[in-house]
Amino acid sequence: MSIPVVEAVSFDFADTLYPHRPDELQRVLRQVAAALTGSAAMDPPDFGIVHDTFLAVRNQQFAENRATLRENDLDARFSACARAVGAAPTTKVLGAMREAYTSAFVAAMVPPDWLPGLLESLSRQYRLCVISNYPLSAPIHQTLDRDDLRRYFETVIVSADFGLIKPHPRLFAAAREGLGNPDPARVVHVGDDWDADIQGAGQAGMKTVYTRQWRAVPDTHYGAGDHLPLAEIEDLRQLSELLA
Numbered sequence: 001m002s003i004p005v006v007e008a009v010s011f012d013f014a015d016t017l018y019p020h021r022p023d024e025l026q027r028v029l030r031q032v033a034a035a036l037t038g039s040a041a042m043d044p045p046d047f048g049i050v051h052d053t054f055l056a057v058r059n060q061q062f063a064e065n066r067a068t069l070r071e072n073d074l075d076a077r078f079s080a081c082a083r084a085v086g087a088a089p090t091t092k093v094l095g096a097m098r099e100a101y102t103s104a105f106v107a108a109m110v111p112p113d114w115l116p117g118l119l120e121s122l123s124r125q126y127r128l129c130v131i132s133n134y135p136l137s138a139p140i141h142q143t144l145d146r147d148d149l150r151r152y153f154e155t156v157i158v159s160a161d162f163g164l165i166k167p168h169p170r171l172f173a174a175a176r177e178g179l180g181n182p183d184p185a186r187v188v189h190v191g192d193d194w195d196a197d198i199q200g201a202g203q204a205g206m207k208t209v210y211t212r213q214w215r216a217v218p219d220t221h222y223g224a225g226d227h228l229p230l231a232e233i234e235d236l237r238q239l240s241e242l243l244a
């Protein structure tokens with residue numbers, strides 16, 4: 001299958017460019033708990049309480065924000081974790097938790113070895129960008145900088161900087177602006193989330209490609225909504241051929 005006149009390719013970040021293994025969250029939260037202990041000068045708290053509190057607030061935010069498309073508040077999760085173990089969520093404590101979360105996230109992100117070559121090759125033909133739903137922008141930027149991949153992208157849009165999450169049109173509009181305002185029909189957005197990526201980019205007038213390469217669990221919203229992808233791929237490297 002071939003797609004006519006593509007000018008730009010937009011990528012989701014987690015589970016599209018980089019695999020995001022669910023078990024990494026445990027490791028990230030252990031470092032957040034350690035930062036809480038250190039910054040609040042307290043004895044190590046019960047990790048189970050920190051973990052369960054983080055997930056409970058996160059899941060509540062996901063449920064609420066799916067309708068409002070407001071960004072998920074990471075500091076609210078950290079504050080709840082601190083309070084749950086008897087610590088005051090001061091600026092210092094929250095800052096330490098945010099920093100620990102960022103460095104643990106970056107350490108957990110390992111790019112597939114073919115990713116630099118693929119981006120290098122695509123960037124010779126298309127303008128590229130990233131549109132990521134993430135409640136902190138530093139981990140996304142630091143990961144791309146560490147792997148020397150930032151240079152391939154005209155713009156890197158992270159939801160945290162907008163206070164809104166995909167599928168909100170604002171993020172796709174910002175990406176298009178960063179790409180030099182191409183006709184949206186000539187932009188292909190690639191993502192693993194049916195609602196955020198396929199419906200969001202579709203509503204913004206973009207073409208889409210749905211990738212299932214890294215997602216461990218099925219997409220619960222699969223098939224819902226008005227927009228269908230041009231293709232579903234099992235490997236991001238199929239893009240070169242698909243777009244040619």
Ligand SMILES: [Mg+2]
Nearest residue numbers: 012014015192
């Ligand atoms: Mg994703």
